[in-house]
Amino acid sequence: MKPDNPERNHALAAEYVLGTLHGAARKRFERWMMLSPKLRRQVWLWERRLQPFNESAPSMQPPADAWDALERRLFSAPETAAEPRAAAWWQSALPWRWTTGIAVAGLMALLIWTPVPPKAPESGLVGVVQGTQAQPLWVLNASRGDHSLTLRSLPPTLPASDDQDYELWLLPESGVPISLSVLPTEGAELRITLSHEQVKQLLQSRSLAISLEPHGGSPTGQPTGPVVYQTQLVDL
Amino acid sequence: MAAKEGMLVDQLAKVAQGDRAAFAGLYQQTSRAVYGQCMQLLRDNDEANDVLQETYIQVWHHAGEYHADRGSVLTWMMSICRYRGLDALRRRRTDVAFDTVAQNHACEKPGPMQNAGDMVDRQRLSDCLRDLDERYRNSIEMAYFRGFTHQELAVAMGQPLGTTKSWVRRGLNVLRQCLGS
Numbered sequence: 001m002k003p004d005n006p007e008r009n010h011a012l013a014a015e016y017v018l019g020t021l022h023g024a025a026r027k028r029f030e031r032w033m034m035l036s037p038k039l040r041r042q043v044w045l046w047e048r049r050l051q052p053f054n055e056s057a058p059s060m061q062p063p064a065d066a067w068d069a070l071e072r073r074l075f076s077a078p079e080t081a082a083e084p085r086a087a088a089w090w091q092s093a094l095p096w097r098w099t100t101g102i103a104v105a106g107l108m109a110l111l112i113w114t115p116v117p118p119k120a121p122e123s124g125l126v127g128v129v130q131g132t133q134a135q136p137l138w139v140l141n142a143s144r145g146d147h148s149l150t151l152r153s154l155p156p157t158l159p160a161s162d163d164q165d166y167e168l169w170l171l172p173e174s175g176v177p178i179s180l181s182v183l184p185t186e187g188a189e190l191r192i193t194l195s196h197e198q199v200k201q202l203l204q205s206r207s208l209a210i211s212l213e214p215h216g217g218s219p220t221g222q223p224t225g226p227v228v229y230q231t232q233l234v235d236l
Numbered sequence: 237m238a239a240k241e242g243m244l245v246d247q248l249a250k251v252a253q254g255d256r257a258a259f260a261g262l263y264q265q266t267s268r269a270v271y272g273q274c275m276q277l278l279r280d281n282d283e284a285n286d287v288l289q290e291t292y293i294q295v296w297h298h299a300g301e302y303h304a305d306r307g308s309v310l311t312w313m314m315s316i317c318r319y320r321g322l323d324a325l326r327r328r329r330t331d332v333a334f335d336t337v338a339q340n341h342a343c344e345k346p347g348p349m350q351n352a353g354d355m356v357d358r359q360r361l362s363d364c365l366r367d368l369d370e371r372y373r374n375s376i377e378m379a380y381f382r383g384f385t386h387q388e389l390a391v392a393m394g395q396p397l398g399t400t401k402s403w404v405r406r407g408l409n410v411l412r413q414c415l416g417s
Contacts, residue, residue, distance in 0.1 A: 010409075010412060011405055011408065011409070014408040014409075014411075014412065015404065015405075015408065017315075018376065018379045018380055018404070018408065019318070019322045019379055019380065019383050019384075019385075020379050020384075020385060020386055020389075020404055022322075022326060022385050023326075041305065044305050044306050044307070047306065047307060047311060047312075047315045048306075048307040048311060048357075049361070049411070049412075049415050050361070050380065051307055051308075051311045051314065051357065052357050052358035052360075052361040052362070053361070053377075053380050053381070054269075054273055054311070054314040054318070055358060057269075057272040057273045057275075057276040058272050058276075059268040059269050059271075059272040060268060060271045060272040060275050061268055061271070062267050062268070062270075062271040062285065062288055063281065063285050066267070066271075066285050066288055066289060067260075067263060067267075069285075069289055070263075070288075070289045070292050070293065073289060073293060074293055074296055075256070
């Protein structure tokens, strides 16, 4: 039965906004609201009447991770709002197939492309490898000028177990990974000089991956362990 | 301050068209006020964070449903936040910290998003509340700020359920007469 008594409408709308209308009665009222524009207007009126209560709440800075979490919930992967076009290349990035380990990669790491800094000191490519908590683990810079790839580990250093190492791979468009280096467990920065061919392939695919390998690196020259991180370089 | 509201309306209109940059701007402008309200109602960081996100998810999906009858953009968002917050309270509530109910009166410090029109509204509500029977006022404020149900109000105020129900109803009725439309 719909509440058609104006006094009762007022009372229900007020208690709906106040919150004292709850449980089944609240659900019922929400259904009535869908059917009755008059009832909806009563509710809006009460929302406006009691709005000054809301303003008495002191403003508080939301947790720093709230926005990223919100973007993840809404759009699956974060995007820098100031760079809305970034979505295009992110979405168009070809999924890279590496049958062993890609599922593990999905579980272990969330890779997010970096926003392009507004003022780049030099021409090159940049990427950030992030952990599951969106904390940056490594920053990668590729310089066109001297063919170097710099990998900076951000503290705290990633823990690989005693008998395992992380290995960095270039993923060319041909699909066969090329080993670039075993990542040192100590030292903040690793600089690798790439060959002409590697630079060419990196500029084409812009993809890098990190796998977990036996101590000292893959014994076969191809990844044997799970791919734990993957990143895409973007233009500075 | 009318310019600020105009800006929020512009941003919301863009959000309704799927503009993520405008959504980020709207979040930047309003999230402190919204989160403050989440915290006031829920008093729990994790839950407040979750309700904050749910609020903005709803804003993203329903931006086009906003219109001026809902009040200012912030009023609309605060209402969404409050309803989501009440849902969260009802889900979790098994035990209520009744010892702190005395601190629930509206504080007199103006919030940062307040504009001249809000000041008038606030003053009116404040005047009407002041003239209200203390028992009515307390029940309304506890229900609003803590999300208390009738039953919880009865426990908090040491009164029979029927009594607190009637205090809320009468209080709201007097408030409506006083505030008008």
